[in-house]
Amino acid sequence: MSRARTRQARVAETIARGVMGAMAASVIAVALFVLAYIVYQGVGAIDWQFLTDVPRDRGRAGGIYPVIIGTVYVVTATAAFTLPVGVLAGIYLSEYAPRNLATRAIRLAITNMAGVPSIVYGLFGLAAFVLAAGIGRSVLAAALTLTCMTLPVVITATEEALRQIPQDIRQASLALGATKLRTIYKVVLPAAAPGIVTGSILGLARAAGETAPILFTGAVFQMRQTPDSPLSQFMALPYHIYAQVTSVPDWNRTLVWGTVLVLVAGVSIVSMVAAAWRSVQRRKIKW
């Protein structure tokens, strides 16, 4: 090995580190910019009236109370559908599913579901829930649409969380005479709960920010009150932002950015709390 080649390697090392570091730094820079920009533009709108009043003058004045409530309703309904089905499916895949072609096909379908574009879910929701099932444009139809979108996230999170529980614990429980069902219910599930809950919350937080799936399934722009039944239409934060920017002339910059801030803060605070809770819970358990 000549000295020149050693030097060459050293130079390449420095350059490569610099380039890779710059890529990573640019990712951080973009994220910080996005965060700072939203806070800077939106913080001026946030006051008590903004959070508790109804939108006035097509959103150019007033507040966003019914908009927040609409999003909360839809996400709650989505959670009510997604969690039982998703967790049960995850348990089945992790604990019961045989290792065969059918299981492989189910896994493939789940990862594929996660990749279907959100606007296609919107079309599906319109065709299946709004029209074919006759539900009409409503909280219920939108929640069912978002459920289809969130299910793969919850199933995958459950499966991953269950897989991280060591086999020893299961075998210890079985050796004490517990049935398989009892082992899962009493031993495995409690241990896996932090992972399941956090993964599900992250999926639901993403659903809260989606616009395309609710576009044709129940979100409306002008409503002024909170939805009074699962079959009524609703306002939602992401759609409220989109509708104002695209269809209201002279939209109020401060109020729209305030809405953005509420949405992003809500989504990221919930996600962060969930992630922090998971790491605290994980530290408690030592295998």
Place this chain on the structure above:
Amino acid sequence: MAIVILAAIALFLVYNAGRALTEVGLGTMLSGIQWYPTSDPGKFGMLPLVLGSLLVTGVALAVGVPVGVGAAVFISEFAGRRLKEVMKSVIEFMAAVPSVVYGLIGVAVLIPLVKDVFDLSSGLTALAGGIVLGVMSVPTIVSISEDALHAVPDDLRHGSAALGNTRWQTTFKVTLPSASSGIFAAVMLGLGRAIGETMAVLMLTGNAAVMPTSLFDSVRTMTGTIAAEMGEVVQGGLHYSVLFTVGLVLFAITFGINLAADLVLERQRKRWRR
């Protein structure tokens, strides 16, 4: 059950697209270069939309892949533990920001910038849409590439280091080739995400449904077309049915991409399972 839902999506799309498929025909729609859905009789040439989607996605990949893969290599091979944690939360934050918000930031920041830098009459271009989509695809590309790099056994790195290679030589000649299939899958999934993204492109590309000739043209994507026109069509009408056909084409494209990525990932998983 996942299979049932997936099949139901395909069935409902085909069922609702049925009228367009029989009256206009898939071949005519895919090869037609004129999209005038509201003229009489309507012209439903999808090619401008497909090309619009591809153009925007191409820009997105040109932005997202170098940055995403570079950042993943940095996180996995060079960064210390603290920095790794920070990067991961940053990536999670980026993934959590809703697409409509990216769209709005693009409208507020990038559109005027593109307009001034390239001296255009409007900043609403394929370029602007593509750049924002590229940023949005970074979290997907980083996290899956990082997983792929992480899955490469440390033995290989140690072996390479023992032969006198520097960290970068090891990364470039040993780790990256070993993780190449996973990184390929990451790029495919980023591609799938970019091509299916709706709200940001709808707000940023200007939505002119004509054959795109350059990056500085206003283009309209398949996703944007569905979102913009579905609100105004007659249910059960021909235009309505054509929009479902656009959805079907989109579904087929992303399905193929995801399937390919999944098969590649599975192969890699088998490779390192010892």
